[in-house]
Amino acid sequence: MLDVCSPGSLALSLLLVWLMLAPALFAFNLDVDKVTVYSGPANSYFGYSVDFYIPDSKTTSVLIGAPKANTSQPEIVEGGAVYSCPFPSAGTRGCKRIPFDTTSNRQARLNGTKQMLEFKTKQWFGATVRSHKEKVVACAPLYHWRSVKESSERDPVGTCYVAIQNFSSYAEYSPCRNHNADPEGQGYCQAGFSLDFYKNGDIAVGGPGSFYWQGQVFSANIAEIIKGYSFKSIIRDLIGEKKTKVGDSEYDDSFQGYSVAVGEFTDDSEQELVAGVPRGKQNFGYVTIIDSENMTYIYNFTGDQMASYFGYTVAVSDVNSDGLDDVLVGAPLYMDREFESNPKEVGRVYLYLQESPLIFKDAQVLNGMEVFGRFGSAIGNLGDLNQDGYNDVAIGSPFAGEDKKGRVFIYNGNRNGLNADPSQILEGSWASDSLPAGFGFALRGDSDIDKNDYPDLIVGAFGAAKVAVYRARPVVTVDAQLLLHPTILNPENKTCQISVSDTLEMLVTCFTVRVCTSVTGQSIPRNIVLNAELELDWLKQRGAVKRTLFLDHGDSHLAFDLTVGKDKLTQCQNFVVYLREESEFRDKLTPITVNLNYSLDESVFLGDQDLKPILNRYKEARLQEQAHILVDCGDDNMCIPDLKLSARSDKKQLIMGDENHIMFIINARNEGEGAYEAELHVNIPAEADYVGIERNMEDLRQLNCEYKMENDSRMVVCDLGNPMVAGTNLSLGLRFVCQRLENVNSIKFDLYVKSSNKDNSTSNFVSLEILITAVAQVEIRGVSHPPQIILPIPNWERKEKPSDELEIGPLVQHIYENIFFYIFWGKAA
Template sequence: PVFALSFGVYCALIVSILIGAPKANTSQPNVNEGGSVYLCPWSQGQSNCSVVHFDNEGDRRFHVNDVDVQVEFKSHQWFGATVRSHGNTVLACAPRYYWRTEHDAPFSDVTGTCYLSVDNLKTFVEYAPCRTGSHQSGGFSCLFQDGKIVLGGPGSFYWQGQLILATTKEIVKAYYPSYFLLSVTGQIQTHQVQGSYDDSYLGEHGPLLHRLAATDINNDGMEDLVVGAPMFMQRGSDGLRWEEVGRVYVYLQRRPLLFEPRLPHLGGTQAFGRFGSSLAPLGDLNQDGFNDIAIGCPFGGDDQQGLVLIYNGHASGLMDMPTQTLAGQWASGTFPASFGYALRGNKDLDHNGYPDLIVGAFGVDKAVLYRARPIVNASASLMLQPTMINPEEKSCTVSNGNETISVSCVNLSFCLSANGKHLPADLGFVVEVQLDHLKQTQKESSVRRTLFLDSQQPSLLKTITMANGGRTCHDTRIYLRSEGEFRDKLSPIYVTLNFSLDPLASLDHHGLRPILKYQTTHLIEQKAQIQLDCGEDNICVPDLKLAVYGDRTEVYLGDDNSLTLTFNARNEGEGGAYEAELYMVLPPEADYSGIARNNQSLTQLTCSYEAENQTRSLVCDLGNPMKSAPIPLEIMFHYHVLLGMSTASFYYFVLCPTVVSRPDKLLFPPPNWRMSHSLQEEQDIGSEIQHVYELVNNGPSMISQSVLELRCPLRAQGHDLLYPVEIITQGPLNCSSNHTLNALKLKVGNTLARTHVHMHRCMQAHTHTRTHLAYKQYVLECSAQYRVKNMPYAIAPKLKPSGSTKILTPVMWNKPESQYIVPLWIIILAILAGLLLLALLIYVLYKMGFFKRSNPYGTAMEKAQLKPQASSEA
């Protein structure tokens, strides 16, 4: 529900909702924009707000020496700028209320005033403790604590500030409607000190300075402090101007009144967003045992419409990143909407077991109620058995049209479990399983190498209904397609499972649909390998050789020349050479005729002839895999000798581009990783990742100059992604980069010792773990493009070899462990320092007379307005 307001600034939650409208006009005579408070009884689907009549009188006057003097000024007093409630007790204040402290003074002072109700808004008493002296103001902030009211008066004593405390019982007891000045028994307050403390704003709770909230964040039984500094400034992206981004500090109470700052601080990211302008304890929003906090950023967002960020608590304080961001519904106009200017939470209005949140939008006079949805704790598992697919073992059958064929298959099973508090009896999920999904992303034209046995499809979509607290499993089989349907036998076969709550499931009896808990691992991945003829480790190390000779060395002008080239390719390495090809560039004088097949000793290979833009090439498949036995091949050409031509050349290449990622997938943050604020070594910045790029020319044609270009994204979604450390080369290589390597001059370990001796080129980088905490899954895609630039021949081919390949590294979210372990000696030293500081503070206050009682009476005018018994005593 959205409530229309005159000025929705501060909100408080009781049985109904109280909303302050400090610029509202009321029925008070001769008062302009005095401010008001609205009571909005909440029920699902409707809201009927009414004005709470705390004060119906206009400006009061007093007769002194037969002169009628106006002693108070309620116009523009901002009544309702502060509203607080505790049970049936409500306090509303007007911090800009003016009072004439001297009857003959030509001016009045901002003293502020408040109205208190202790019987559920039936009767009201006024409480204005700052009328007793000049240069005081109260009501900018207040809170209830153990039956007491604490008021903050930042304008007292030339803006030194003041805190005032009194019990609600004594305030009601001391109230007498005919008297402006009251003496409240037991009231205590801070007093004026030396002038050096002027303009220190003690008790400020306004929007432009510090905000405070107290709640037990780490579930240790003691309340912690959250302090907002919305005017905190840092340099903008241009490095010139300073921007009010805001900052929030968290202080954990380790022992009574011993607070320890939790680092790092929470910083705003929106220029002039004023992050931390409002704070609201939410209670345990996600039911994990730790209280959560809402932080307002009223001028943030793409259109400055305002944001509210939800931070979950845990054993070490607040999470570094928000788990949810609420954005204002109103675009910024002539005046910012200021969504998030005021927040109140920690009250379950709809009784669904979860606390709700109300947000005030300053600039559009509205307040929005956000109802918390039930949280589902869900987890899934995925298993392949076995993980090595042997193409020779065909234990399953599939129907292919009218034919039944035998195929190799493995078992696939997945399980899903879910539980949570205050959830519906039955929960609905949608589960999707994809086969060979990352391979398909890498090569769009390639086919999925595995399919589900029952459907012969590469994906499975299943809707599951299960009881709260239950667990369900599903078993199926996947099979390997025949070798003629795909070429890639080297890459892993990735199987991914993704699950989510069923969006079509029925709502609960509160009209809400549950959501998955933040940081739930939605995507699960397993991988299988195709068993190769590569020994026990299933890793092939090919070593390709090629010998070429022709049946003639000369051709003649005007003759019908034919030329036959004989190729002898062999693999001298370990195991087979998969996806091996012979690539040939034809000169313009030669026409391809065909492959000689009349010799039984020749291997019957498949070659494809391609012509594009006057460039002709021939590609022959050497086998998948290419065995160790030599492969002879004869290719026939018809040669045209041109006038003036002395020589012509064929060029042959067996190029084997190889790309390896170590590790093949990345977890964030890495195990046992601890965030360091002083980056010194390479491991401090994040997880290490090495990409190895190898390009081998097995001839017989020579290459005098070639280029290998590597491209990796250094940023993703506006955040730093990779930190390049160094490039390690082997062989006659000359490398350069358009980015500075190891810009922070971190200490780099002995990388060469960790690099395989056959690696020709290696790029080492580190991922920024801090910025990656925002992502649940990311696929790092790097590409390598190679091309031949020059060859040591008099007549160079028009088409030089070139190609490209990609490498994908999945980046998976890993729930971070506790990041900070404080040594015992630091804790002991902090305790001793705190005790010493406390003793010094007590001694200074004693010397300043803080513990002496002050004169309870003020000016002659004040004495005239006291109760009869107080006047006689005076």
């Protein structure tokens, strides 16, 4: 055997999901730290196809196709090969080429001369490879032959080889190698372009080139292929072989058989064929279900976008665990036309859930997120990857990611189909100089290669000649309970005794927090250690005084460990918590929220070969419960206040330039149930300053009022009581001084009462507007000469045309001095 591979281990990074996902995703249970990597010959397309080979409990290996590999076959260039790579890694032995065919091109004597009948150079052997128990089939879809008739044409009929009994016996199966050559027949068939196994071990083979590329699908029995096989038999009729027939010319260029899968859709215990026809239906593409008994078409799924290559790949899986097979279809050239002027080729996968025989729901669609990533080029049925009862799916996007290295998206199943967001993204880490690495072009799952009861995944990267085996980590499901007793705390009920000094003890209100956990999961270690954290008053604002403390720790936060597993299926711990004295906190209405977080302590899992378990990401790892402080609010412990407010000013207007002291008489009332943390808020305008409360009027209450500033707002806050009990009626006076009045017509004070109650927590708003006015006083002093004039003026004659002032009348002079202005300038109200 030729040793061409050297397996190794490589840590692959996990991509934290795109802008798209709010909460950020993390790696679920496919391990990215202990990945087994196989390397093949450069430029051989090693990893173009992959599969598991687990014929018995002792043998586990990976089958890897390399369709451009060179072999030792005489006179054949890039004939292609299939390698068997042992798992776990087999030291220096590495991967071995399986000797499906070691011969050169067969020849025959035609017209007296020997001529070649077949052409294996660049036949792409290994482009498809599939296994079923001890059976392995690998195909060369570009295998050419020249029919026995006199012709120089080479027909790409394709061929497959079958191996059984641990590669001890081989036979060839070439369903299109016959006398029906040339494009109008099966000459361009390319049998083996796609391949799958029935559950009974028969094979389904696609040949998309038959009948002017209408395409064709075949089914055959492995035993019949092996029985009576002879290397010399170029053309043989196979007993039991079934195949679809030629259709009308309208089906030309449809490519039926581009992809194939098998599943049960008629409730008769016999599986049907599913075939992709990516260029059918006027290039919209469709997928057809074919009756395996008579090879007739019984159901079609049609694509919804022209040239998306709907049917490029197909897969069958019971995703929602209802006992009925479902169909997945890839359309890797699908264009996202959100913006019609700039469509983006992102790829799409369709999931059709089967409700009853041949009755399907409308498709659930998963769109790719990266342009030209070819999302949906490969679809792998993973089986139940996380052991939650639903099958999961891997979808390849081989040209996505950084430098187009490729990505694989893992979608978990549920009762309604597939989760809309991937639980994990595997990131290609290899680059290729000549072509994209193609990580994710080939996928294979639904087999447990490391025998830990969880199915694993093989990913091929043919451009980099790499294949990675991802093993599934055991999934630990934690069922946790957080119990509080009692859930309503009466501050008057002081039953817990604590020490406040060496000689002094006191009774306080207390309650119990009980944490119980149990774990389930396949192949989990004997005992699981959980890192747990308890936090009291979790919803209190940062820096606020917590109302509760652990008795023994003097803190509202506690970290501890829980050991749960097969020795102890359920583990419980109790913690006693006490309530602070009421004088230490104000908030009595907000529930006391107890928060429990837990995580898996991975440090206890050692060993290079063992995979560390992981918590079930679909099980919430945080629990919350609430306790309430008993308040005087009736049987329902819910206070609904009815807060009222009125206010008046001792002045209706202010005069510019005066000292302008002003007092508000404010009345606050509660006509409902208790209002907790009740406060009067007075918003202060920019022209006023707070002086203090009125202390000289007996009918006004002297409350605790403080000046506060929040952002750019100034206010006075007065404490009205905690609680402000039902029937409270308070009157108080607040004094302000008003300045800086030059540029306003009025100033406004806004007042209201608020409480911390959930319902009806605020009073009516009151706005007091004070007008601004201006006053001016003028005093004028002076004399007149003469001081008086007696009219009529004696001896005065009026002239018709006076020539100077004296001819009009005597002169009177007014003399002013020491003019005083007493003016208050400003805008009058």
